[in-house]
Structure formats: structure tokens, C-alpha cells
Amino acid sequence: MALLEVENLRAGYGSVPVLHGVNLAVDEGANAVLLGLNGAGKSTTLMTLAGLLPVTGGEIRYDGRVLKGSPGARVRQGIVLVPEGRHVFPALTVKQNLRLGAWTIRRDSRRVRQLLLEVYAIFPRLEERADQLAGTLSGGEQQMLAIGRGMMSSPRLLLIDEASLGLSPKLTEQVFAAVKLINERGTTVLMVEQNAGVLAQADTAFVMQQGRITVSGSGADTLNDDAVRAAYFGT
Amino acid sequence: MATATMTFARVKVQRRFGLALRVTLVIALLAVAALPLVYGGDVWAQRISRAAIYAIIGLSINTLTGHAGQISLGHQAFVGIGAFAAAFTASRLGAPLGFGLAAGAVAGMATAAVVGMVALRVTGLYLALVTLAFGLTAETTIFNWREFTGGGAGAFAPRPDILSGDRAFALLCLGVLALVLYADWRLVSTKAGRALAAVRNDERIAATLGIDTTGYKLAAFSLSGLAAGLAGGLFAHWNQVVQAMDFEFQVALVWVLMTVVGGLRSRLGVVLASAFFALLPLTLPNFLSGLPWQPPFLNEAVYHVLPPFIVVVMLLLVLRFFPGGLGQLLRPATRWLTKGGRR
Amino acid sequence: MGAFIALGVFQGAVYGLLAVGIVLVYKAKRVFNFAQGEFGGVAAFTAFSLVVSLGLPYWVGVAGGLAAAVAMGLTVERVIVRPLESESRTIMLVALVGVALFTIAIIVLLGQPIPRVMPPLVQGTGLNLLGAGILPQQLILLAVLAVLAAAMAWFFKTDLGLAVLASSQDTRAAQVVGISPVAISRLVWGMAALLGGIAGLLYAPVGIFTPGFMTLTMLVPAFAAAVLGGMTSLPGAFVGGIAIGVVQNLGIYLLGQQLKVPGAAELGVFALLMLVLLIRPQGLLGKEA
Amino acid sequence: MSRRQLLKVEGLSLRFGGLQVLDDLSLTVREGRIVGLIGPNGAGKTSCFNCLTGIYRPQGGRVFFDGKDVSHLPTHRRARRGIARTWQNLGVIDALTVTENVMLAQHQRAGYSALAGMLGLAGTWHRERELRRDAAEIIEYFGLEDVADERAGELPYGVRKTCDMAMALATDPKMLMLDEPASGLSPEEALALGTTLRELRDRLRLTILMIEHHVPLVADVCDYVYVLNFGRLLTEGEPEAIQRHPEVIAAYLGGAAEPGAGSDGGTVPVAAADGPPDWPLVPEGPHSDGRPDGTA
Amino acid sequence: QFEGVHEDFVEAGGENPGLGGASEGTGADGTDGTDASTEGAGGGDGGSDGDGGGGGNDNGNAGNGDTTGVTDSTITIGIHAPLTGAAPLRQDSFETGKDLYWQYGNGGGPVEIFGRTVETVFADDQYRPSTARQVCQTMAEEQQAFALIGAGGTDQIQACAQYAASEDVPYLSTGVTETGMGSLDTYFAASMTYRQQTPMLADYIKSELGVTDPSRVAAVVTNTPNFDDAVEGFTDAFGDVDVFRPDKNERGSSAAGNLCTGTVGNYDAVFVLTSPTFYLEMAAASGCRPQFVGVGVSMGLDQVASTGCSAASSTEGARFFNPTPAFADAGEYDPAFLAAVDAAGIEADDVTWMMWGQSKVLHQMLEKAGEDLDRGAFLDAVAGSNFSTGVFPDLNYKDGPFGATQVSVLRNVCSGGGHYETDHAFVSGF
Numbered sequence A: 001m002a003l004l005e006v007e008n009l010r011a012g013y014g015s016v017p018v019l020h021g022v023n024l025a026v027d028e029g030a031n032a033v034l035l036g037l038n039g040a041g042k043s044t045t046l047m048t049l050a051g052l053l054p055v056t057g058g059e060i061r062y063d064g065r066v067l068k069g070s071p072g073a074r075v076r077q078g079i080v081l082v083p084e085g086r087h088v089f090p091a092l093t094v095k096q097n098l099r100l101g102a103w104t105i106r107r108d109s110r111r112v113r114q115l116l117l118e119v120y121a122i123f124p125r126l127e128e129r130a131d132q133l134a135g136t137l138s139g140g141e142q143q144m145l146a147i148g149r150g151m152m153s154s155p156r157l158l159l160i161d162e163a164s165l166g167l168s169p170k171l172t173e174q175v176f177a178a179v180k181l182i183n184e185r186g187t188t189v190l191m192v193e194q195n196a197g198v199l200a201q202a203d204t205a206f207v208m209q210q211g212r213i214t215v216s217g218s219g220a221d222t223l224n225d226d227a228v229r230a231a232y233f234g235t
Numbered sequence B: 001m002a003t004a005t006m007t008f009a010r011v012k013v014q015r016r017f018g019l020a021l022r023v024t025l026v027i028a029l030l031a032v033a034a035l036p037l038v039y040g041g042d043v044w045a046q047r048i049s050r051a052a053i054y055a056i057i058g059l060s061i062n063t064l065t066g067h068a069g070q071i072s073l074g075h076q077a078f079v080g081i082g083a084f085a086a087a088f089t090a091s092r093l094g095a096p097l098g099f100g101l102a103a104g105a106v107a108g109m110a111t112a113a114v115v116g117m118v119a120l121r122v123t124g125l126y127l128a129l130v131t132l133a134f135g136l137t138a139e140t141t142i143f144n145w146r147e148f149t150g151g152g153a154g155a156f157a158p159r160p161d162i163l164s165g166d167r168a169f170a171l172l173c174l175g176v177l178a179l180v181l182y183a184d185w186r187l188v189s190t191k192a193g194r195a196l197a198a199v200r201n202d203e204r205i206a207a208t209l210g211i212d213t214t215g216y217k218l219a220a221f222s223l224s225g226l227a228a229g230l231a232g233g234l235f236a237h238w239n240q241v242v243q244a245m246d247f248e249f250q251v252a253l254v255w256v257l258m259t260v261v262g263g264l265r266s267r268l269g270v271v272l273a274s275a276f277f278a279l280l281p282l283t284l285p286n287f288l289s290g291l292p293w294q295p296p297f298l299n300e301a302v303y304h305v306l307p308p309f310i311v312v313v314m315l316l317l318v319l320r321f322f323p324g325g326l327g328q329l330l331r332p333a334t335r336w337l338t339k340g341g342r343r
Numbered sequence C: 001m002g003a004f005i006a007l008g009v010f011q012g013a014v015y016g017l018l019a020v021g022i023v024l025v026y027k028a029k030r031v032f033n034f035a036q037g038e039f040g041g042v043a044a045f046t047a048f049s050l051v052v053s054l055g056l057p058y059w060v061g062v063a064g065g066l067a068a069a070v071a072m073g074l075t076v077e078r079v080i081v082r083p084l085e086s087e088s089r090t091i092m093l094v095a096l097v098g099v100a101l102f103t104i105a106i107i108v109l110l111g112q113p114i115p116r117v118m119p120p121l122v123q124g125t126g127l128n129l130l131g132a133g134i135l136p137q138q139l140i141l142l143a144v145l146a147v148l149a150a151a152m153a154w155f156f157k158t159d160l161g162l163a164v165l166a167s168s169q170d171t172r173a174a175q176v177v178g179i180s181p182v183a184i185s186r187l188v189w190g191m192a193a194l195l196g197g198i199a200g201l202l203y204a205p206v207g208i209f210t211p212g213f214m215t216l217t218m219l220v221p222a223f224a225a226a227v228l229g230g231m232t233s234l235p236g237a238f239v240g241g242i243a244i245g246v247v248q249n250l251g252i253y254l255l256g257q258q259l260k261v262p263g264a265a266e267l268g269v270f271a272l273l274m275l276v277l278l279i280r281p282q283g284l285l286g287k288e289a
Numbered sequence D: 001m002s003r004r005q006l007l008k009v010e011g012l013s014l015r016f017g018g019l020q021v022l023d024d025l026s027l028t029v030r031e032g033r034i035v036g037l038i039g040p041n042g043a044g045k046t047s048c049f050n051c052l053t054g055i056y057r058p059q060g061g062r063v064f065f066d067g068k069d070v071s072h073l074p075t076h077r078r079a080r081r082g083i084a085r086t087w088q089n090l091g092v093i094d095a096l097t098v099t100e101n102v103m104l105a106q107h108q109r110a111g112y113s114a115l116a117g118m119l120g121l122a123g124t125w126h127r128e129r130e131l132r133r134d135a136a137e138i139i140e141y142f143g144l145e146d147v148a149d150e151r152a153g154e155l156p157y158g159v160r161k162t163c164d165m166a167m168a169l170a171t172d173p174k175m176l177m178l179d180e181p182a183s184g185l186s187p188e189e190a191l192a193l194g195t196t197l198r199e200l201r202d203r204l205r206l207t208i209l210m211i212e213h214h215v216p217l218v219a220d221v222c223d224y225v226y227v228l229n230f231g232r233l234l235t236e237g238e239p240e241a242i243q244r245h246p247e248v249i250a251a252y253l254g255g256a257a258e259p260g261a262g263s264d265g266g267t268v269p270v271a272a273a274d275g276p277p278d279w280p281l282v283p284e285g286p287h288s289d290g291r292p293d294g295t296a
Numbered sequence E: 001q002f003e004g005v006h007e008d009f010v011e012a013g014g015e016n017p018g019l020g021g022a023s024e025g026t027g028a029d030g031t032d033g034t035d036a037s038t039e040g041a042g043g044g045d046g047g048s049d050g051d052g053g054g055g056g057n058d059n060g061n062a063g064n065g066d067t068t069g070v071t072d073s074t075i076t077i078g079i080h081a082p083l084t085g086a087a088p089l090r091q092d093s094f095e096t097g098k099d100l101y102w103q104y105g106n107g108g109g110p111v112e113i114f115g116r117t118v119e120t121v122f123a124d125d126q127y128r129p130s131t132a133r134q135v136c137q138t139m140a141e142e143q144q145a146f147a148l149i150g151a152g153g154t155d156q157i158q159a160c161a162q163y164a165a166s167e168d169v170p171y172l173s174t175g176v177t178e179t180g181m182g183s184l185d186t187y188f189a190a191s192m193t194y195r196q197q198t199p200m201l202a203d204y205i206k207s208e209l210g211v212t213d214p215s216r217v218a219a220v221v222t223n224t225p226n227f228d229d230a231v232e233g234f235t236d237a238f239g240d241v242d243v244f245r246p247d248k249n250e251r252g253s254s255a256a257g258n259l260c261t262g263t264v265g266n267y268d269a270v271f272v273l274t275s276p277t278f279y280l281e282m283a284a285a286s287g288c289r290p291q292f293v294g295v296g297v298s299m300g301l302d303q304v305a306s307t308g309c310s311a312a313s314s315t316e317g318a319r320f321f322n323p324t325p326a327f328a329d330a331g332e333y334d335p336a337f338l339a340a341v342d343a344a345g346i347e348a349d350d351v352t353w354m355m356w357g358q359s360k361v362l363h364q365m366l367e368k369a370g371e372d373l374d375r376g377a378f379l380d381a382v383a384g385s386n387f388s389t390g391v392f393p394d395l396n397y398k399d400g401p402f403g404a405t406q407v408s409v410l411r412n413v414c415s416g417g418g419h420y421e422t423d424h425a426f427v428s429g430f
């Protein structure tokens, strides 16, 4: 059964509509990718899913139930967003950032400690910089921190917005590998990407155009889909 | 083809008509505004002077806070220094009014420039605090310095004969206001205005675009101080006596409030709000007690306590619903009036 | 001279107490809270009405005063602060100045701009410290300041405290990890109002109080104290407050009395403020950034 | 090639507390070339830019630009010598419209003093109109005319990036420093960017120093590449050589690096299609006349 | 140190356009340092000749035809007082007090002066001289007040008096400073000035309080040139007392340190001439309890007493010179007052009482001016005349505008709620 089902979702900023009826479904355990040109509405979709933007039409079902409530409630239900543009807490240390990632499960200190070790295992750079203020990290380091922080509440559904933005090729690869690892350990992932490289590892892919999903299918199929190539790569 | 030309012609006619309408409207508004000056007698002339002086102060704060993004809660220092300098020049040195105003302006500018130097190292909210503390210190030290300001009794600033009439003096104040408005308008529509916008938003970006952020900040302070000092000079001669209590820190706060209520970077809004703030305490109590119906729980004495209350309520309402101030509220109207012109 | 130092220490305790609230709001919201003094004003006036005008027991006055302050804090948060969250800090500052002036205007309207006297928490004659008469109330004030500064410092070490810091730095990020910025905002303003209320209740009985007594004369030294301490440091607020009090009184003694310079207290505060900001901008106990 | 050295950096070193961000870094950029600066995240690339533009004060090293030592000049004076840059997190002023942003960037070309402008002296009105026209041309060149009057903050990321670039050009620079110009762009847009950069170099004789993680783009446009790692120079050379360099692969490219992955500009990029040859900056740029100081 | 400046201000005041009575009034006696060079300023107690102040209007003001504020049935009077600002009065006392006499002063009915009743307009001067000047102009010109009354606040009274003189508007206030006021030919003080009172106060301290050692006496007087004459009067009479001059905007607690700390020593008697709040702050904060004495805390005395008494009885026993006897004894001196209060159904206090007295003085002045009332006639009639109300001191404007020679001495009593009681009524020396 699909963990996440989005039907005819409409949302936007104030009076400006951006999503004009988005339909997509992500199975439990899937590694899904959402592609699209600049301004297509990918970030808007993820933010609406995370509860940061109000739904103006259609509905989101999560685990079979209609999803509503504050962002905090959604984090507790296991939906965690790694936002676009590395929103880390600049004046807190790396470690404090991670600690706050576990805000919703902060009472379970053993689990928090264990998760911290896991994050450090995936991103050793973060452990080296544990006591540096996040605001002084390089762009790439901040991106790692944002993902690591997202993992700290052991989410069921991880929404990642442009994880590779500003990362070196090697790190991009590592991040994708980490995401794959996270996914393999049981977390469902929905990733927004510009880097077509991820299609290879994705088992589901959606292409978004002007606020609607125009193509959906398996990663590999989508990669070879002529319509996608036309719409996305311009060839 | 013919129809196309006709439509075009009609549009043109309509435009011209619209322009005429707008010009008429502006003139009519100005005429209405001038009515009290013509018919209101000396009392209204004095009020109009006060409104104009407040408007200059508002524009001065606007230069600093609106354009350059540097907050000042100590403007009473600049205005006060200007006022006392003008009074000193007039009553002790016996210099003509022009000198006094110039002295006020220069004194205001110099003081502001000194504070501006501090602003180069101290930014944002800290600057607000420094200016606040500076204003308080100026109020209690410089303004209590008897030789200069007459201590608590105040310094006299007699008007010269041609301006001894309240109406003539009001015209002077309005003239100075017009000059300040013109300078402000040219400032924002040329490179300095854009540079200040950059400094206000992001100094690092401004610097990489070749803008001397230090220089512009100092310039904004000096300019603001200049206008404030000028307003102070006018204030001294307006009342013909000035003293330290006129420049208390609450007054400076009210000036900042009026500028914000008017809307930072909105000339019209700032002028209107300043005039309103200047006139409210002088007119409201009498207006209310002159009303035919008096609410049972209020009395004349309470009306006198009302203006500060109303002023603050206005601020909170404006901020809450139009954070851009009166200017934001008026924008559709001003847009229409200046249609074709750019913001 | 010793007497002036002693007077300064205890006068400074009020500044410190206000500064603790200012620092709290600054850490949490990056806002200079100009309404901090009026939390104390509201608490004092409410307590005065309950205890003196209505003749209720003292503890009712204290509870009522604190409740009024907290209610005001929450109202300010809801009506002013939250809607203006996205505006510039300047606008927010001006709005808070507006709140302070509004509160003063209300108190004047409702309660006459006359001086009042609040009975002290503990009766008793002052003890002589270096030649200055210090009231028991002032001793309590100093002790409470120390306790509160320590408690607040501890608070920012907890998860909740971290969350407060976090939501000040990036609201979006705070939401993303499940922190509710609204709840945090309420918490912060409630706490700040409580601190302000305590300051007001403890200080009102020390002398005469008039509408705006906290804002018009205490607030600027309190801000200076907060800056002196580094603006984000709670022990700093403690030390800063006392330092400002002492400098003020030494100013009065050395400049005012010996040299006849007018406005000596203000001059002292201003000079100290400038010295700190220009030479050690991070304050006495503050860390960089 | 014996082109003139436009930028020469000698022994730059920068520390933050205990962290050695740049360590004895030297590099040279010759006139009319596109030079890449690549390296792992946190290698110090942006910090290097910040040192070159005067935003950071390095503890050691010297920077020569156009033959002169600029190490001690403040940022805006360096900008006036012809150094322009874009920012990793965008250098547009969100509160201003695109046109205003571009006109802002023309600051040093205004040709009148701030005081003259404030007093409304005769020449300033005319010059303002000219500046506005030039700005419109730049905006058109970058295909921003549709959003010219919109607030930059409300525009999509990609558009703002373009605006940032337009602003850098509007300062009338000799050297353009770009910090990850392709990040956040779709593959198609990245390709178009490559063409634009080459065009800027060829038509405007601009020198470009570029930080970029988009390897295909680097391989496509750069004449020469410096690789930074832990604040030190790992290696330097032509892009092809760099891509085969084992240490670069280990530290930066990673296993999946596929040289030459990006197609070269076979398709005509949108922006370049109508790029006007009579570009206002080139011939009449007021390099010669003494630029008045920005302050009144 | 300040004399030179001082003269300049007085002179500047004299230059004020319209202060016109500058018919060479001969200077005051030479010993009177403050006013030595002042044109036409009234000197100390009867020290100067008659041509300076009230006399000025002999030069042709008579029946000048300026009937502003006068109709067949009404006369309008303007009053200014601080209701907001640094030292405000209670709004409600003021509201009830300003009309009490005019509406109920005639055996419970409205006062009529040649068939005219009196109406009042009122303005808040915010405790700021510049505002005072502005509101006085508004009242005199826009609201058509025939004459103006200043209810309190020296600097404001001075500012308004100067305006009034420039426009030939009659102006009456309780006695405050003499600086710059003696030459104003429309000004009349309804009680003794500070300059006149302070030597008396010195005598009082010596003879009634038994403190004769100047080192045991301090003067805490707000630092305004307008109080210099008061300080001088006091020090001339008492000798070398310690003088503290806090700034107008300074708070009391700082001066408290001066009073009771070891460095300065305790004082037996402290002469205060400051804003009430400052005095209260000082009294409440000082650990010692000196004998506070003073002049010129003219309005809201009982308010101050009740506040001071609730602050650990800090003002207990303080003695103040006042124009009127204590409000508590009002019935004794003017039974009509209590009747009027009853008729009006208001709660009276000492502000009401003071307003009553001042109104009574003005009433007599208006009567004297006769039926053909105009400003010139009024000024002529008042100058050189005697008035006696039984509430305010007896007045004689023969020698200028400072025509009072009596004060009452009130004592702060804390039992039964802080208030004042009359120690001496209408005395003219100790």
C-alpha cells in the first residue's frame, strides 16, 4: 500500500497558486524522485507535505489517513523535511543542531545518542566539526548537517529538497549513497533533484511541470522516456 | 485602420483628461491644506509652522532610518542642538535669522556625524541603543549647560522683524519643508538613493558593487543631522524660547513613531503623519470638549491626556495592519496621481 | 564615596533584573524589548490596586501583579510581535516602543499620573552599608536577581532553551524539526513578562513610583547593562547591571558633586556603553557572535 | 600564451581561530581567460573569493590586480578597479526590483556625485535616463525583461541567479568572479550558461574566475583550472588533465566521474540567441573619466 | 558664577517684542545681585519703585478697547497647568476645581460681575515651557480668553507670562520666580515670590525650628536660572548652607545619596524647591529624616503629603510656605468654599481650594476693572490697587507685580491619612 498518496493537491503562497492539482503516490520503503525545471513547484510540494504551507485543495493521505496538523505533529508522525537551502541553525554548534533534530523524541535520550552515532557514521565530517557553529560551515558541510538533522528523529518518510545543491561531485555521490542507505534501512524517501544521476537509483520518479505531475513511473523508465527528455533535458 | 487611430486618439484624450484631473486634484488638495493658513489667524499659522517643523524632523529621521536603515532614537539631540545653536546665534550674537538657521543646521550635522562615526562600528539594534543613550546624555548634559541653553529657563530666539508675524514665519517653515522634500526626492531617484538601499539591505553586497558603505552611512547621518538641526533652528524661532524639556527622550520616541506611522520611505506619508502628530495634542482636547455631546465618563481634563494615547494606538494599528505605514495605505492614490511616474 | 558605591550596587540590581528579561528576549527573538520595563509597571500598578486600594493581602497583590504582567506579555506576543515577525527589526523595535508608551498612556488614563507608594515585601529599617541606608527590600532584590540570572543561564542549557535559541535563528528550520515557533514565542514572552513583573514588584516599594517609572528611568541603564554583559550572557546581565549602577552613582559623586557637571549619571552610563561597544563589542562576559 | 596577468595572488593564508582555511595559496589569472576554482566542500574556495574582494582580511599574502597591489584596499575600492563577483547565496537585494538592482550595480558608472544628484543638478537627470536605458539593455541581454519590474525576492532561484550575474556585469568589470553560477540550474540552463560565459569572454574581453561543482560545465568552458583542498593548492592545469588527476578524483570527483559528460553547445541556448552585439558596456564604458567618489 | 548668564536671559526677556512697558523703570537696589541690572524688575520686598511692572500700563493702555473674551453675558478665562509630563496634577481635581468658584461661589450660585458670568477654558502645558507658550496663545487668541491664569510650574508660568505680555493679555499666577517677570506689564503675582519668601523661610528655620548652624542646613533646588533668585534669597539670609542643584529631569534617588550619606552628613533642615515627585523620591529614599521645609510646592500639596506619608511617613512634619491656609482648615477661613463644594456635589481637595482662592483674587480684579471691561481697563485697574480675599494673601500692586507680603505655614501630618494643617496663617515675618 502507498505510504503517501497525494490527490489533486493545490497550494501556493498567499493568493498566488503554484500547485494546480498534483497527483502522486509513494510506496512504503520506496526511493522516489521528483524532477522538474526551476519554478515548477517541487519545493512547494514538499513544503505542503511537511505542513509548512496550507493546502488549498485536494488531499494528502499518509498511512491511509488524511494528513493534517502542524509541522510538529507531522514530524511526530514520521514525516521530516530537509529543506531547500540548508536551513541550519547558524549560531548553534553542529552537535546542538543534531540534538534539535531529535526534538520530537528528546525524552528518549538513549535513542538520541544512538541516532547521533549513526549520523556521524554516515557523515564523519560532521563529527570532526561537532563543536563548530553551523553558520561557519561551508555550504556542503551545511547540507550534510541538514540531512543529518533530518535523520535524527528517525523518520518514516524523509523529504529531501535538492540535496546535491552546491555539493562537490564526490560528496553528491556520497550523499546519494547515504540517502540510499537510509532508504535501505527502511525509511521511505522522496527526493527533489535537478541532478538526473539519481534517477538510476530511484525506484519511482515523477516529473513536474508548472504545478502538475506530467510523468510518473520507475526511475529507469523515466530516464529513457522521450517526453521526459524533451521536457527536462530539452532534447 | 481608421478605428485603430480613433481608439488611440481617444486613449490619448482620456490620458490628457486624466492628467488634467490629477493636476487639478493636487492643486485642490494643496489649496484645502492652505486654507487654515489664510483664514486661521495667528494660532493656525503657528500650528502650521509646527506641523512643517515636525515634517522636516520626520523626513530627517526618514533619511536615516528609511533610506539608510540606521535607526536613531536620539534625534532630540540633533534637533535640540540645532535649536540651541540657533537661539544662541540669534540672542547672544545677534546674528540674522539665516545665520542662526545655518548654525543650527551645521551644529545638527556635526553632532550627527559624530554619532555616525560610532554607527560605523556599532550596528542595528545596538545603534538604536547608542543613539538613545546619546540623546539622553545630550538632554541632561549639553541641554542643561546654562551658558549655552539657559538651563531650565530656556534660551530666547527672537524673530527678525520681517518674520515676526506668525504667518510670515509659517511661510518660511513651509519653504524649508519644500526644499527638504525636493532634496529627498532627488536623493532617492539618483545613485545615492540606490546606494543607500543597498547599504540598508546588505553592506557586503553594496561594497562589492563599488559602494563606499562607510561614506554613505556617514553621509546619511550628516544629512539627517542637517535637516534635524534646521528643524531645530526653526523650532527655536517658532516658539521664540527653547529649553531642555522640549527635547526629552519621549519626544524623540514620538518622532520615530510618527515617521514609522507615516511609512518609512514614503514622503507623503511621513509629512502627513508628522503634521498629524504635531497638531493632535494642540487641537484634539479643544475639539472634543467643543463637541455637543460629551460621553459621561470623560471630561475635559481627560481629553488632555488622550493625545499620547491616540498617537500610540494609531501606531499599533498602522503597524499591525499596514506595516508600510500611511504611505502604504495611500499608495493606490499616489500611484494614480503620479501614474506613469516611477516609484 | 563608599556610600555611593553601595547605593550603586543596589540600584544596579534593578537594572540587572530588567536586563535579564531583555537578554532573554534578545536571545530568543533578536529583538530589543522596549516593553520590558512596562511589564514591571503593569505588575506594580496592579499590585498597588489590589493591596492598597482594595486592601487585599499582599500575596494576592503579588500574584495578581505577576498574572497581569504575564497576561500583558502574552497579549503583546499575540497582537504585536507575531504579526510583525516578518518585518524588519527596526519596525519591531518601534512597535515595542509603542507598546511601552501605550501602557504608560493607559496607566495614566486609568490611574492618574500621580506618584504612589507600594508597601514593601518586608518591613523594617534599612541597614547601613558603607554609609548608605539600604532597605531589606533592596537586599531581596539583589538576591532574587542572582537567583534568576543563574536560573535563566541554566534554562538555556536545556533542550527547551536550545529550542528557543534555534527558533530565533531560523524559524523555518525550527518548524522542520518539529519545534512550534508559536509555542516558543509564547513561552519567551511569558517568561520575559514574568521577569519584568518581578522586577517591578520588587522595585516599586523601594521609592515612589509613577506611571512609566520603569521605562522612563530604568530602561536605558538596563539596556546598557545588558550590552555591557554581552547582550546574550545572563551572568553578564547580572554583572552589567551592578556595574552600571555603580558607574551612575560614582558619576553623580565625582562628576556631579565634585565637578558640577550636569547629567553626570547619564554621562557615566553613556561613556561606559561607548567604551564597551567600541573596545569590546562582545561585552564583558559575552562570546563572539 | 603570454597574456597579461590580470590577477595574481601570492601566498594567501587565512585563519579562523584554530582553523587554517587558506594556507599559502598562490594563483594567477591571465587576461581574457576563464579560470576554474574547484575543490571539495569546505576547501576554502568561497573564503578565497572573500579575500580577493576584501571582505575577509587574510593573515598573510598579497593580491595584485591589473598590475597593482590591492591587498590593502577596502572592498568598494577593489570593485572600482574592476573586480565584480556573484555570491554563492546570491547578491541581489531582495527588496528591490530587477531594474533597480541592475541600476544599483551601475553605481560607479553613474558619472556624477551623490551630492549633485541630490541637488538635482542639470547633468544628473540626463545621465539617469541613460543609465536606465543601459540597464534595460543588460536586462534584455539576460532575458529578464519580463520580470524587470518585479521584486527580486519574489522570483524563482534561477532567475535571481541570472539577476546576480546581470548585476555583476553592470558594474562594468574587468574580471568577473562567479561563485557556483550553475548550482540550482537545470542541466539545460547550465549548458546555456556555458555559452553565455564564453560569449562574455569573447565579446566583452572579460576575464572570469569561477567556482563550480558542475564538472561538465567546468570542463566545457574553463581554459585552466585550480584545484583546492584544505586551503592548499592540490593541483592546477587544463581541465582534461585535471579530470584524470588521481588525487583530484580521490578528493573531489569521486568514482563516478565521467569526463566530458556535458554536451557542448550544440543547441543554441535561449539567452544567447538574441544577445545584442551593441552591448553598452564595451566601447563607451567610462573607464577613463575619473569616477567621482560615492559620498557627498 | 551664573550671574552674567542670568542677566542675559533677563535682558533677552526684556527684548521680547511687545514686552513694551520698558519705560525706563529705575533699577532695583544695588545689593540685589540678581536683579541689579534688570530693567524695571521688581526687587525684593518692596525694594523697587512702582513704575516697572504694573505701573507700565499707565502709558496709554487705559481702555484700549481690546474686549477679547468679554461678551455682554460672559467673560472667558484661560487656565494652564500640567496634566501630563514630568510633574502632573490630578486631572479630576483640576476638572472640578477650575469652575467651582465661578459656578458656585455666589452663595451656591454662579458669580456675576456686572451681569457677566465667567467661563473657563483649560490647557495642559505638559510641564514644558514651549508648550505653555503655545497653549497660552491658543487660549488667548483662538479660544478668546480675556485673561490667563497659571496654576503651577515656574518655567511654564514664566513662558506664558512672557507671551501674555507680548500680546497685552492679563496674566495671573501664584508667586514664583521674579527673574524676567518684573518688567512684564501684564503680569501679577497672586502670592509672594520665592525671592520674597526665602529670607522669611530662613528666619523661620532659625526662630521656629531652632536650627541656626548653616552647616546643618541644605538647600535642594532644581537647577534652573528661575530658581537662582530663590537660592540667593535663602543663602543671603542664612549664610553658607550646602546647596544642591539637581537637574530638572533628574530623579530624586540620586540626590538622596547626597543628603544622608556619610560623605555629606546629615542635615537638620533641608530646604526643597523641586518638583513634587523629586521631593517625594528624595524623602522616601533617604535613610535619615531631616526636617523638610520649603516654598512653592503650590499645588497638590495634600496629594504629596498622602504619598509621602504612605512611604514610611517620610514627609511627616514637613513645613511648607503656601499662599493659602491648609485645605483641612478651609472652612475656617472661607465657609463659602465648603458651601460651594456641597452645592456642586464634588469631592474637593487642596487643588480645588487653591483654584478657589486664585479665582477669588481674579474676581476682585475684574470687579475693580468696572463694567466697561477691556484688557487695558483691567490692567489699569489692577495696577496700584489693593485686594483682600481671606484665602490668598492680601495684595498690594502699588510697587509692581509682586504685591503679596503674607504667607501661611502648613505642616505635614500623617495621622488620619497624610495631609497638611495650618501652623500659621497670613504671617509676614518670623
Ligand SMILES: Nc1ncnc2c1ncn2[C@@H]1O[C@H](COP(=O)(O)OP(=O)(O)OP(=O)(O)O)[C@@H](O)[C@H]1O
Pocket (backbone or CB within 6 Å): A013, A016, A018, A036, A037, A038, A039, A040, A041, A042, A043, A044, A045, A084, D154, D155, D156, D157, D158, D184
Ligand atoms: N515565498 C514565495 N512567495 C511567492 N511565490 C513564491 C514563493 N516561493 C516560491 N514562489 C513561486 O512559486 C513557484 C514554484 O516555486 P518552487 O520553489 O516550488 O519551485 P521549484 O520547483 O522548487 O524550483 P527550484 O528548482 O528553483 O527550487 C515559482 O514560480 C516561485 O516564483
Ligand SMILES: Nc1ncnc2c1ncn2[C@@H]1O[C@H](COP(=O)(O)OP(=O)(O)OP(=O)(O)O)[C@@H](O)[C@H]1O
Pocket (backbone or CB within 6 Å): A136, A137, A138, A139, A140, A141, A166, D016, D019, D021, D039, D040, D041, D042, D043, D044, D045, D046, D047, D048, D088
Ligand atoms: N567566518 C568563518 N568563521 C569560521 N570558519 C569559517 C568562516 N568562513 C568559512 N569558514 C570555514 O572555512 C572553511 C572553508 O569555507 P568556504 O566557504 O571557503 O568553503 P568552500 O570551498 O566555498 O566550500 P563549498 O564548496 O561548500 O561552498 C570551512 O570549513 C568553513 O567552515
Ligand SMILES: [Mg+2]
Pocket (backbone or CB within 6 Å): A042, A043, A044, A084, A161, A162
Ligand atoms: Mg526548489
Ligand SMILES: [Mg+2]
Pocket (backbone or CB within 6 Å): A138, A139, D045, D046, D047, D088
Ligand atoms: Mg563556497
